[in-house]
Amino acid sequence: MCSHQPACPTADSTNHHAAIIVSSHPEQGWHLLCNGTIVFDDTGELLPDGRVVSPRRAVGTLVVAA
Template identity: 45%
Template sequence: MGLACTHQPECPPPAAADRAAAQVLLHFPGVGCSLLCNGVLSFEDSGGLGPDGSIYPPHRPLPNSGGQPAESKTPDVRDVVSVESAVGG
């Protein structure tokens, strides 16, 4: 079941580059995210999750990052193992 936009002009679809311009349906300030009309769960860091599970990395520069967007990195198993061994896991 998808969300049907009734706004004029219609909100951009989830896969569009301007997906974050869609109208906010629900805002969750305690969690730091909003559900947009196009089904995207938009986070305060400008990243998001699409209705199909797609991940949209943050694109807005973060404070004290030298004007660079946050790096998107998939965790490496070796990083997890080294953290576990450091904490005695």
């Protein structure tokens, strides 16, 4: 999909998030990267081959005010 130089990393590479955003829809919470990956604001992903990558949420401590 990438036609510029240097070429973006493919969707299968470990640094695929370094690809250029070609379509941004922050009001809907997603961005399309040049390599065909759709990344969502919750850190989930949809890869060009249809595979789904679940969101990677940080595990933290819940603080409850008394």
